[in-house]
Amino acid sequence: MIEAQSLGFRYAANAPWLFCDLSFSLAPGQTLVLLGRNGRGKTTLLKCMAGLISPTAGSIRSKGIVGYVPQHFASPFAYSVFDVVLMGRARHVGLFSNATAVDRQRAAQALETVGLQAFARRSIGTLSGGERQLVLIARALASEADILLLDEPTSALDFRNQAVVLSMLRRLSTERGLTIVMTTHEPTHALEIANRAILLYGAGHNEEGPVASMCTEEKLSALYAISMKKLAYTTGEGQTSSIVASYASIDR
Amino acid sequence: MPSAVDDTSTTASSADAQAIGIGLAIPALVVLLAAAMIASLSIGRYSVGLGDLATLVSGWLGIGPGRAGVAEPVWRVVELVRIPRMLIGGFVGAGLALSGAVLQGVFRNPLVDPHVIGVSSGAAFGGVFAILLGLGAAALWSMAFAFGLAALLLVVMMSRKAGRSSILMLVLSGVVISALFSALVSLATYLADPNDTLPAIVFWLMGSFASATPERALLMVPIVAVFALPLMLMRFRINILSLGDEEARGLGLKVEPTRWLVLCCVTGITAASVANSGIIGWVGLVVPHFARSLVGPDHMRLLPASALLGASFMLLVDVMARSLIPAEIPLGVLTAIVGAPVFMILLHRTHNEGW
Numbered sequence A: 001m002i003e004a005q006s007l008g009f010r011y012a013a014n015a016p017w018l019f020c021d022l023s024f025s026l027a028p029g030q031t032l033v034l035l036g037r038n039g040r041g042k043t044t045l046l047k048c049m050a051g052l053i054s055p056t057a058g059s060i061r062s063k064g065i066v067g068y069v070p071q072h073f074a075s076p077f078a079y080s081v082f083d084v085v086l087m088g089r090a091r092h093v094g095l096f097s098n099a100t101a102v103d104r105q106r107a108a109q110a111l112e113t114v115g116l117q118a119f120a121r122r123s124i125g126t127l128s129g130g131e132r133q134l135v136l137i138a139r140a141l142a143s144e145a146d147i148l149l150l151d152e153p154t155s156a157l158d159f160r161n162q163a164v165v166l167s168m169l170r171r172l173s174t175e176r177g178l179t180i181v182m183t184t185h186e187p188t189h190a191l192e193i194a195n196r197a198i199l200l201y202g203a204g205h206n207e208e209g210p211v212a213s214m215c216t217e218e219k220l221s222a223l224y225a226i227s228m229k230k231l232a233y234t235t236g237e238g239q240t241s242s243i244v245a246s247y248a249s250i251d252r
Numbered sequence B: 001m002p003s004a005v006d007d008t009s010t011t012a013s014s015a016d017a018q019a020i021g022i023g024l025a026i027p028a029l030v031v032l033l034a035a036a037m038i039a040s041l042s043i044g045r046y047s048v049g050l051g052d053l054a055t056l057v058s059g060w061l062g063i064g065p066g067r068a069g070v071a072e073p074v075w076r077v078v079e080l081v082r083i084p085r086m087l088i089g090g091f092v093g094a095g096l097a098l099s100g101a102v103l104q105g106v107f108r109n110p111l112v113d114p115h116v117i118g119v120s121s122g123a124a125f126g127g128v129f130a131i132l133l134g135l136g137a138a139a140l141w142s143m144a145f146a147f148g149l150a151a152l153l154l155v156v157m158m159s160r161k162a163g164r165s166s167i168l169m170l171v172l173s174g175v176v177i178s179a180l181f182s183a184l185v186s187l188a189t190y191l192a193d194p195n196d197t198l199p200a201i202v203f204w205l206m207g208s209f210a211s212a213t214p215e216r217a218l219l220m221v222p223i224v225a226v227f228a229l230p231l232m233l234m235r236f237r238i239n240i241l242s243l244g245d246e247e248a249r250g251l252g253l254k255v256e257p258t259r260w261l262v263l264c265c266v267t268g269i270t271a272a273s274v275a276n277s278g279i280i281g282w283v284g285l286v287v288p289h290f291a292r293s294l295v296g297p298d299h300m301r302l303l304p305a306s307a308l309l310g311a312s313f314m315l316l317v318d319v320m321a322r323s324l325i326p327a328e329i330p331l332g333v334l335t336a337i338v339g340a341p342v343f344m345i346l347l348h349r350t351h352n353e354g355w
Helices: A042-050 A081-092 A101-113 A129-142 A159-176 A187-193 A217-224 B012-042 B050-060 B072-106 B119-132 B137-161 B167-191 B197-206 B214-233 B235-241 B245-250 B255-277 B283-295 B299-323 B331-349
Strands: A002-009 A019-026 A031-036 A057-062 A066-069 A147-150 A179-183 A196-202 A205-210 A228-235 A238-245
Touching: A002 A042, A019 A042, A019 A057, A019 A196, A019 A205, A031 A042, A031 A159, A031 A187, A031 A217, A042 A057, A042 A066, A042 A147, A042 A179, A042 A196, A066 A129, A066 B245, A081 A101, A081 A129, A081 B235, A101 A129, A129 A147, A129 A159, A147 A159, A159 A179, A159 A187, A187 A238, A196 A217, A217 A228, A217 A238, B012 B050, B012 B072, B012 B283, B012 B299, B050 B072, B072 B214, B072 B235, B072 B255, B072 B283, B072 B299, B119 B137, B119 B167, B119 B197, B119 B255, B137 B167, B137 B255, B167 B197, B197 B331, B214 B235, B214 B255, B214 B299, B235 B255, B235 B299, B245 B255, B283 B299, B283 B331, B299 B331
Parallel strands: A031 A179, A031 A196, A066 A147, A147 A179
Antiparallel strands: A002 A019, A002 A057, A196 A205, A228 A238
16 A cells, blocks of 8 residues: 655755645555656656655655566676575565575565566576566565556567566456556556556646546647547457557647 | 567576586585695695695594604694695685675676775775884784775765765775875885885785784684674675665665675775785685686675685685795785786676676
């Protein structure tokens, strides 16, 4: 569970607000998506939730272990996939102790959850972007997180791997009751997996609400400063919809 | 629903073979260290045969004649000269390599070694200052230690003053403090009496274990051990620090206190080795790289492997130093001559996929 009360952030006392007076509450099993243009505070808000930066105003409260999933694995060292997942156990391992059999078991389970158990001994550097994203999710799961905070988990992935990550997140929220917050540049992903959405317009202008009332053509067009269209259509899997930008609207 | 992501390159069997190789690496390093220890006890200007060595060892274990079974010069050389020298050399090598491996992990930079945080230069200045003032060995020791710690404190203060105590600020402050103390060492060298103190300073700075005595070993070994033990126990934490501040914090680690604890231990080890045997470069840089190529980057295995390999490397270099030519070659010179080409080969072999 996450609860935010009139949250606000700005870099300096006289700087404009990135976001302000933002209140929301997320129950277990709910998914929230943060939408907005580059530099409008999506990642900042996510880091506030993760406790990595303190908000300038307001308060944020979360119940349970928070698992922060960065966009990339940034270590210069070629750790094995299992080692990386095992590091998720940091909270459960004492200062002068090492990972125990229980920690290793939890890491193995987490790796199995994302379906990468066969990759355990591979060096993380040899994995594709999609696989790496799943490893980072597994690491958060190994920490026994109740809340997953993901920074653009699908941004560097091809379409199939985007679908793999999204369906993994949907499964984790419906089957395990995890609370999930993610940033993305794809409003369609919000339609796919989210219950709620926050739109960050910048300059302290932001709104929060159910995903259906946030992801409208009118709001998204204003959010991205480009004409956005919502397309509804039928596929083999049933009725679905996508949100696309009308790129031509910029030139003409 | 898609169930698995696309597979890529290497096969499971090559990963298995690699894992077996890693499993054998540590026992192999233990054997190497045992061999280096034997070499260090027997080779030198006064050669000690393996038979005499075995007799002495059996005496220490209480299962053989010991001293009574060998000529007097043999046990005197072994017990009063070679063993202290072996202990000091081994612990200095292990300590420097361990420190290097830890710093490379914590600073997430494979080109870092104990000199980077300014401790070596600080300790060197302390020692040189003591020699300049004509003080004795005890004073040299304490001053090297004190100035090493002072250098770390200056680095801490500088990186704090500069705002957020980030890794970059830490390394930059280290470089600045290091340069400052190096300049002070040069100044002290310039002021030193060329007939008397100058040679003492120069030889001390170049590094040697020739001054090893049982008393020195008794001082040196516990100090290095006391600082190395926490590092060994914090291996898992060091893995997590190597992910970078933000990821480590995201995993629930208190990054700054943990990092400072690690740096204090490294300072203790480095200052103790500089105080005892001057600046011995390259060990802290090259050995962790070599160890990483044997056991991988996981600090759980890397730290013991680096310590074992560092001790062996130092002992073998010391054997070379005292047996290649009639006079002793300064250790710092030899470690550089051996280390530089090894490092170049290692760099050449490094894959694109990471360290």
